[in-house]
Amino acid sequence: MTFLHRHRWATPYLLLLPGIAWLAAFFVVPLGYLLYQSLQSGSILTGGYEFTWQFSNYWDAISTYDAQFLRSFLYAGIATTAALLISYPLVYWIAFRAGRWRNLALLVIVAPFFVTYLVRTLAWLNILADEGPVVGALRTLQVLDDDGRLLATTFAVVAGITYNFLPFMALPLYVSLEQLDPRLLEAAKDLYASPVHAFLRVTLPLSAPGIVAGTLLTFIPAAGDFINAALLGTPRQSMIGNVIQNRFLEQVDYPTAAALSFILMALILVALLVYARAVGTERLTG
Amino acid sequence: MRFVKRHALTAYALLAFAYLLLPIAVVIMFSFNAPEGRFNFVWQGFTLDNWWNWDAVPGIRHSLVTSLEVAVVSTIVATTLGTLIALAIVRHRFRGRGATNMLVFLPMSTPEIVLGASLLTLFLQSRVATGFLTIFIAHVMFVVSYIVVTVKARLIGFDRYLEEAAMDLGANEWTTFRKVTLPLLAPAILSAALLGFALSLDDFVITYFVSGSETTFPLFVWGAARVAVPPQVNVIASAIFVIAIVIMIVNVLWQYRGERRRAAEAAAA
Numbered sequence: 001m002t003f004l005h006r007h008r009w010a011t012p013y014l015l016l017l018p019g020i021a022w023l024a025a026f027f028v029v030p031l032g033y034l035l036y037q038s039l040q041s042g043s044i045l046t047g048g049y050e051f052t053w054q055f056s057n058y059w060d061a062i063s064t065y066d067a068q069f070l071r072s073f074l075y076a077g078i079a080t081t082a083a084l085l086i087s088y089p090l091v092y093w094i095a096f097r098a099g100r101w102r103n104l105a106l107l108v109i110v111a112p113f114f115v116t117y118l119v120r121t122l123a124w125l126n127i128l129a130d131e132g133p134v135v136g137a138l139r140t141l142q143v144l145d146d147d148g149r150l151l152a153t154t155f156a157v158v159a160g161i162t163y164n165f166l167p168f169m170a171l172p173l174y175v176s177l178e179q180l181d182p183r184l185l186e187a188a189k190d191l192y193a194s195p196v197h198a199f200l201r202v203t204l205p206l207s208a209p210g211i212v213a214g215t216l217l218t219f220i221p222a223a224g225d226f227i228n229a230a231l232l233g234t235p236r237q238s239m240i241g242n243v244i245q246n247r248f249l250e251q252v253d254y255p256t257a258a259a260l261s262f263i264l265m266a267l268i269l270v271a272l273l274v275y276a277r278a279v280g281t282e283r284l285t286g
Numbered sequence: 287m288r289f290v291k292r293h294a295l296t297a298y299a300l301l302a303f304a305y306l307l308l309p310i311a312v313v314i315m316f317s318f319n320a321p322e323g324r325f326n327f328v329w330q331g332f333t334l335d336n337w338w339n340w341d342a343v344p345g346i347r348h349s350l351v352t353s354l355e356v357a358v359v360s361t362i363v364a365t366t367l368g369t370l371i372a373l374a375i376v377r378h379r380f381r382g383r384g385a386t387n388m389l390v391f392l393p394m395s396t397p398e399i400v401l402g403a404s405l406l407t408l409f410l411q412s413r414v415a416t417g418f419l420t421i422f423i424a425h426v427m428f429v430v431s432y433i434v435v436t437v438k439a440r441l442i443g444f445d446r447y448l449e450e451a452a453m454d455l456g457a458n459e460w461t462t463f464r465k466v467t468l469p470l471l472a473p474a475i476l477s478a479a480l481l482g483f484a485l486s487l488d489d490f491v492i493t494y495f496v497s498g499s500e501t502t503f504p505l506f507v508w509g510a511a512r513v514a515v516p517p518q519v520n521v522i523a524s525a526i527f528v529i530a531i532v533i534m535i536v537n538v539l540w541q542y543r544g545e546r547r548r549a550a551e552a553a554a555a
Contacts, residue, residue: 011374011378012374015373016371019368020371022426023427023430023431026426026427030408034404086305089299089302093296093299098299103538107535111310111527112310114527115313118508120313122519123309124309127309216395220397223397224397224399227491231511244403248406249495261399265400
């Protein structure tokens with residue numbers, strides 16, 4: 001204690017030490033190892049890998065798996081947009097119309113999180129099953145052919161991703177709408193703005209931070225996901241996460257898997273920067 | 287027409303709620319199914335057998351116990367480390383504060399598969415055998431950031447008068463922290479810990495990479511999904527869901543009561 005009294009400046013560093021040491025040892029250092037691994041060459045069959053500044057790993061990885069990268073970002077983009085479109089009106093209702101049902105409504109939004117991720121994804125297998133009610137109804141309505149199916153399609157994978165990450169979109173949106181001062185809307189109305197106009201000029205811009213946060217929180221895990229493609233799709237829907245998982249754990253091709261991981265991170269970073277530019281916000285780090 | 291216009295949004299909200307709850311209802315419903323073959327896809331008939339014999343499937347009990355053990359120890363450690371970081375960031379001005387914020391933010395914005403792959407690389411290169419210990423290490427790592435964010439949010443809107451009063455009355459820093467700061471922060475720390483526990487219990491991707499031959503409940507489900515998922519998986523998932531919802535509701539009611547009491551006190555004063 002006397003040490004602390006004499007060295008006031010040391011207090012924050014002592015508070016930080018254990019946690020930051022943990023993050024440094026098990027987040028920063030592993031990324032360094034992954035980088036090192038990504039520049040190795042060799043084969044597990046011929047005595048393992050050696051560090052050889054093998055930059056061609058990156059080029060090989062990109063040119064071999066460009067389709068999966070493209071698919072990941074496409075699926076993640078569609079799912080993020082769908083999550084935004086589905087959750088915005090819902091969250092708007094909770095923030096402005098739900099009244100005393102508000103807390104219950106929020107509980108429903110987070111409820112999917114309380115069912116194990118894999119199990120709630122598997123539930124879509126039941127719902128979209130070939131013998132299930134949804135496919136049956138769509139076949140009767142002739143939306144689907146008589147042997148048409150939903151499982152093992154791109155639709156199933158994107159729908160699974162949308163469902164799984166929707167709360168990540170809805171919660172920050174809710175926070176930004178809830179903080180919106182209703183007097184601003186009254187002012188807009190007094191100044192003869194139509195409801196549509198008031199929404200476009202007041203509500204929407206003021207909820208922008210929520211849209212930004214929600215988009216990031218949805219897009220990043222969606223782009224790296226491999227569970228939905230593995231459980232609800234086929235190899236034709238395989239995303240970059242599936243490739244990394246396969247290369248790393250099944251093919252034991254560590255350098256390729258490591259290079260793919262870094263490319264994924266870099267692409268996400270680029271997407272974030274482009275997005276931040278586009279929306280002109282500096283609130284990325286909350 | 288006016289009726290439609292007024293209630294369109296409410297109708298939409300109800301539909302959206304149905305969409306959010308549908309898979310949960312399916313999970314619970316199929317925990318009561320009596321499948322004829324190995325596949326639990328089509329409704330065959332109602333039974334309670336799966337609930338009575340929830341651990342009849344080899345390995346399922348062990349996986350659940352492992353998940354709970356990992357979640358308990360990693361939540362305790364991560365909550366402690368995270369709370370200390372949050373206190374340092376909010377309460378102190380120091381060199382490297384921005385970098386600290388960044389380091390806390392980064393793991394949350396890195397895809398889980400990259401976190402898992404990089405940790406496995408570390409363990410392989412340093413020849414650490416993967417298993418319970420490495421799962422624990424990984425879980426603390428990714429839970430810490432969420433703890434920091436949750437506790438920090440609460441600390442920012444926290445007035446320091448009570449602590450200053452305690453100091454004025456002669457309490458030293460440690461006593462003030464123990465008797466004033468910690469009790470005031472307890473609800474925030476508790477909800478952060480609950481979040482951390484839920485995240486740890488549900489994690490699949492990172493655990494999949496660093497688990498070695500150890501099996502947690504999500505890993506058990508993954509293994510089962512490759513063959514046929516037994517209804518007991520639905521039983522455990524339903525039970526976890528019900529417990530979590532009850533905790534959430536108790537938490538909400540507790541907050542209501544606190545708010546009402548504070549309002550009453552304010553009115554009395």
